[in-house]
Amino acid sequence: MPVLWLFILVLALGLIGFVLGRARALKDAQGDIRLLHSLPSYYGSNVLLATLIPGFAVLVLWLIVQPMVIHGQVAGMIPERGLTDYGSLNLAMSDVRRVADGLDIAVEQGALSAEQARDIRTEFTDIRGRLGEVGVALGSNVQPYVLQAAQTYRTMNATGHWLMTGAVLAAAIAGFAVAFLRTGKDLRARNSVERVILMLLLSAASIAILTTVGIVLSLIFNTIEFFKLYPATDFFFGTTWAPSFGGGSELGILPLFWGTFYVSLIALVVAVPIGLFAAVYLSEYAGPKVRAIAKPLLEVLAGIPTIVYGLFALLTVGPLLMSVFGDGGLGWMQGGRSVMTAGLVMGVMLIPFVSSLSDDIINAVPQAMRDGSLGLGATKSETVKQVVLPAALPGIVGAILLAASRAIGETMIVVLGAGAAAKLNMNPFEAMTTVTTRIVSQLTGDADFSSPEALVAFALGMTLFVITLGLNIVALVIVRKYREQYD
Amino acid sequence: MSDFTADNGPAKAAGKSSLFTQTARTKRRNAAETRFKVYGIGAIALGLFFLVALLFSIITNGIPAFKQTFVTIPVELTEAKLDKNGNRDPADLAKVTTFGYKPLVTNALVAALKEQGIEIPFAKEKDVEDILSSSVAAQVRDTVLANPDLIGQTVDFRLLASSRVDGYFKGRVTRDSLARDKNLDAEHLDVADAMVKAGLMKTSFNPAFIFGSDASESRPEQAGIGVSMVGSFFMMMVVLVLSLPIGVAASIYLEEFAPQNKWTDLIEVNISNLAAVPSIVFGILGLAVFIQFAHLPMSAPLVGGLVLTLMTLPTIIISTRASLKAVPPSIRDAALGVGASKMQSVFHHVLPLAMPGILTGTIIGLAQALGETAPLLLIGMVGFIASNMPDGIAAGFLSPNSAMPAQIYEWAKRADPAYYERAWGGIIILLLFLMTMNIIAVILRRRFERRW
Numbered sequence: 008m009p010v011l012w013l014f015i016l017v018l019a020l021g022l023i024g025f026v027l028g029r030a031r032a033l034k035d036a037q038g039d040i041r042l043l044h045s046l047p048s049y050y051g052s053n054v055l056l057a058t059l060i061p062g063f064a065v066l067v068l069w070l071i072v073q074p075m076v077i078h079g080q081v082a083g084m085i086p087e088r089g090l091t092d093y094g095s096l097n098l099a100m101s102d103v104r105r106v107a108d109g110l111d112i113a114v115e116q117g118a119l120s121a122e123q124a125r126d127i128r129t130e131f132t133d134i135r136g137r138l139g140e141v142g143v144a145l146g147s148n149v150q151p152y153v154l155q156a157a158q159t160y161r162t163m164n165a166t167g168h169w170l171m172t173g174a175v176l177a178a179a180i181a182g183f184a185v186a187f188l189r190t191g192k193d194l195r196a197r198n199s200v201e202r203v204i205l206m207l208l209l210s211a212a213s214i215a216i217l218t219t220v221g222i223v224l225s226l227i228f229n230t231i232e233f234f235k236l237y238p239a240t241d242f243f244f245g246t247t248w249a250p251s252f253g254g255g256s257e258l259g260i261l262p263l264f265w266g267t268f269y270v271s272l273i274a275l276v277v278a279v280p281i282g283l284f285a286a287v288y289l290s291e292y293a294g295p296k297v298r299a300i301a302k303p304l305l306e307v308l309a310g311i312p313t314i315v316y317g318l319f320a321l322l323t324v325g326p327l328l329m330s331v332f333g334d335g336g337l338g339w340m341q342g343g344r345s346v347m348t349a350g351l352v353m354g355v356m357l358i359p360f361v362s363s364l365s366d367d368i369i370n371a372v373p374q375a376m377r378d379g380s381l382g383l384g385a386t387k388s389e390t391v392k393q394v395v396l397p398a399a400l401p402g403i404v405g406a407i408l409l410a411a412s413r414a415i416g417e418t419m420i421v422v423l424g425a426g427a428a429a430k431l432n433m434n435p436f437e438a439m440t441t442v443t444t445r446i447v448s449q450l451t452g453d454a455d456f457s458s459p460e461a462l463v464a465f466a467l468g469m470t471l472f473v474i475t476l477g478l479n480i481v482a483l484v485i486v487r488k489y490r491e492q493y494d
Numbered sequence: 495m496s497d498f499t500a501d502n503g504p505a506k507a508a509g510k511s512s513l514f515t516q517t518a519r520t521k522r523r524n525a526a527e528t529r530f531k532v533y534g535i536g537a538i539a540l541g542l543f544f545l546v547a548l549l550f551s552i553i554t555n556g557i558p559a560f561k562q563t564f565v566t567i568p569v570e571l572t573e574a575k576l577d578k579n580g581n582r583d584p585a586d587l588a589k590v591t592t593f594g595y596k597p598l599v600t601n602a603l604v605a606a607l608k609e610q611g612i613e614i615p616f617a618k619e620k621d622v623e624d625i626l627s628s629s630v631a632a633q634v635r636d637t638v639l640a641n642p643d644l645i646g647q648t649v650d651f652r653l654l655a656s657s658r659v660d661g662y663f664k665g666r667v668t669r670d671s672l673a674r675d676k677n678l679d680a681e682h683l684d685v686a687d688a689m690v691k692a693g694l695m696k697t698s699f700n701p702a703f704i705f706g707s708d709a710s711e712s713r714p715e716q717a718g719i720g721v722s723m724v725g726s727f728f729m730m731m732v733v734l735v736l737s738l739p740i741g742v743a744a745s746i747y748l749e750e751f752a753p754q755n756k757w758t759d760l761i762e763v764n765i766s767n768l769a770a771v772p773s774i775v776f777g778i779l780g781l782a783v784f785i786q787f788a789h790l791p792m793s794a795p796l797v798g799g800l801v802l803t804l805m806t807l808p809t810i811i812i813s814t815r816a817s818l819k820a821v822p823p824s825i826r827d828a829a830l831g832v833g834a835s836k837m838q839s840v841f842h843h844v845l846p847l848a849m850p851g852i853l854t855g856t857i858i859g860l861a862q863a864l865g866e867t868a869p870l871l872l873i874g875m876v877g878f879i880a881s882n883m884p885d886g887i888a889a890g891f892l893s894p895n896s897a898m899p900a901q902i903y904e905w906a907k908r909a910d911p912a913y914y915e916r917a918w919g920g921i922i923i924l925l926l927f928l929m930t931m932n933i934i935a936v937i938l939r940r941r942f943e944r945r946w
Binding site for chain 2: 074104197201204205207208209211212213214215216218219221222225226228229280281282283284285287288289291292301304305307308310311312313314315316317318319321322323355358359362386387388389391392409412413415416417418419422423443446447450451464465468471472475476479480483
């Protein structure tokens with residue numbers, strides 16, 4: 008693994024730099040540490056950082072840029088015919104890569120010599136057969152242009168690799184030399200080291216921004232791609248969801264929206280009253296002992312992974328509801344998976360979410376308001392209903408909105424509990440499907456992102472992202488405003 | 495009130511109202527008070543009831559997965575069948591497929607039954623082999639290939655019973671339900687009952703469920719969660735190695751150094767939003783960026799780890815900031831006062847004091863990541879059979895594997911109810927891991943947390 012070796016090499020260079028830089032500074036001060044501007048180890052660290060940072064920066068940049076450049080070059084070698092053979096450039100390129108990898112493996116195992124791998128032609132050799140012998144299975148016979156592209160790919164990769172090694176080492180050594188030569192007793196080593204560390208801290212903090220940008224970009228590009236293939240109005244206002252990978256799909260989002268909304272509604276109807284009453288009781292009535300036991304126990308519900316709730320919905324709640332509302336009972340339910348199943352279980356999951364958020368908010372209401380109300384002769388419940396809750400209302404609304412955004416984005420419970428049929432139906436005992444369920448089913452196990460049926464998942468993800476983001480921002484603004492009111 | 499009036503004895507109604515006889519209105523108000531309180535208690539009781547119901551259904555459904563029905567019979571490893579040349583050449587031995595071993599096992603079963611005097615109620619004696627798992631021939635073959643000296647001897651084997659027989663002893667399968675099942679007949683169960691009586695068949699603890707690998711859809715009795723546990727382990731390593739340093743660095747910057755400007759605000763807003771983005775969106779991100787764009791391998795624990803890192807970062811940053819904030823400013827002032835730089839005061843004094851809190855937050859973040867499923871579905875950690883342990887550390891990160899929650903989901907999707915039992919069992923193991931992590935976090939907090 009040459010990249011690993013390069014990495015270790017640069018690291019070793021840096022460590023040597025640390026030792027030498029420290030020694031040089033001490034020598035310059037004739038061993039008298041008081042003459043140094045900074046502590047000796049800062050001189051070492053200065054050289055270390057000056058070696059590692061340019062080295063690793065070049066390495067990372069190269070690893071990102073090289074595949075793009077090679078991809079661009081090799082893609083140019085695939086003739087028009089290749090596009091019709093494969094259907095799309097991406098598929099052709101993945102075959103090129105597979106052949107190139109196969110040649111690599113063949114050379115590694117000794118089935119082909121390096122020259123053979125470079126020069127063989129499909130006209131003379133059965134490439135597919137020979138690669139098959141070393142365990143690389145190819146779907147069809149290798150086209151001449153694919154083989155040529157693969158060979159170019161290999162040579163460019165190899166050259167790129169050598170260039171990279173050279174460039175990385177050059178950058179590291181240059182940094183090493185500059186920092187080492189500058190090392191002397193008057194160098195403000197600590198200041199420069201601390202400046203670099205501060206930059207590192209800043210870049211670590213900026214990863215959050217990078218992640219958001221990554222999410223938005225990956226959603227937007229694929230969504231645009233999707234809307235090129237499928238009209239946006241049909242997507243947003245279509246009332247039928249019927250994807251078929253053979254083509255002629257109808258991809259209207261409305262039934263999915265309805266399913267998502269219905270499940271979330273039931274979940275909130277379960278979670279909000281229970282959570283709210285629990286929060287009121289815990290913060291206004293319960294003694295410290297009850298609180299110390301009940302609160303963590305309720306929060307255990309929030310720590311249980313959603314897959315567990317999903318299984319609970321599928322295998323326990325579903326059959327239970329079936330026995331009451333199914334064919335044997337009231338006859339409203341066709342199967343264990345339904346909006347009600349998923350909604351109930353999701354409601355249980357959201358109870359601690361609502362209760363601990365509201366608990367915090369109720370606790371933030373100043374005691375003076377309660378005392379005033381009690382002093383006027385109101386009972387405790389009247390105080391809660393007429394003073395505390397109205398005062399906490401904005402915060403509680405915020406908490407409910409956050410819970411709603413959780414419910415909308417929840418995946419595992421609905422994947423296992425809600426069913427797969429996209430319907431616009433009022434009966435909560437029917438199976439319906441949600442946005443998240445469809446994202447999973449459209450993207451699972453399929454690496455081909457060129458059909459509208461797969462790309463629609465990105466458009467669904469985009470919609471989901473925008474809705475939850477909107478809910479979160481509104482909720483946070485409400486909560487923040489409310490907190491400021493009593494601070 | 496009562497203190498004041500207690501000395502006066504029972505008070506007489508003075509005027510129209512008295513503190514001692516409640517008016518209708520007071521009664522109503524007091525009743526409302528009691529009602530309200532009962533609602534509160536009811537809500538908490540309901541919440542706890544759900545918790546108990548959840549745990550009860552996990553435990554009752556999952557415990558059977560740890561036990562499995564085994565058949566112990568002597569199998570004669572005939573030399574004429576397994577090694578025709580008699581030279582114990584591994585290449586020759588490997589040529590005999592499981593089909594060559596199957597008759598040996600079947601004959602051994604028939605012989606053992608006859609020896610115990612158990613009647614075989616089938617026209618063809620061979621049909622009794624359905625009692626055994628279809629994996630037994632492979633099991634015997636693996637043993638022989640590992641130890642060719644056994645050929646020619648009669649060896650006692652502990653073989654898996656088929657999942658239907660196993661389900662019968664666990665109460666999942668009944669004679670009635672077998673009427674519609676073409677894998678097993680009710681007569682097989684009679685034989686199985688007799689075998690239990692004769693001591694040939696026993697239901698006992700099955701370590702293969704915890705340490706073994708997944709099996710194909712038709713052999714639930716063979717499936718185990720071990721390989722996906724290894725996958726989860728490698729994923730958690732990636733999450734730990736990336737999210738701890740990055741999260742701590744980001745929090746130090748935001749809490750100690752960040753100036754009040756637009757960029758800092760942008761970072762803060764992004765972190766609080768990322769904490770609330772649905773996990774499936776992170777899966778889409780992973781699919782588009784790591785697989786579609788960077789061409790990292792599908793289903794690799796490395797990719798799963800990267801996605802989960804991005805997901806847990808906000809959690810770790812939020813808790814780390816809280817514990818940095820809890821270190822009193824006097825510590826910083828003292829360090830600065832004796833001449834430390836700002837950076838030194840943070841790294842030498844504030845950070846070590848905040849470490850217990852940071853570790854607690856990290857462990858809780860890891861526990862969250864360990865149970866997360868949705869993003870893993872999108873980067874391809876389901877839909878295949880995680881049957882091989884990765885052979886080496888690089889392969890552990892890069893070769894396709896499953897993860898515990900993804901494996902549980904996979905089992906829950908399979909049609910055979912025997913897999914449901916495995917899914918519940920898998921959940922018990924997953925929850926044990928989560929519980930251990932949370933307990934460690936609590937202990938860390940109790941032990942090292944300082945009150946200022």
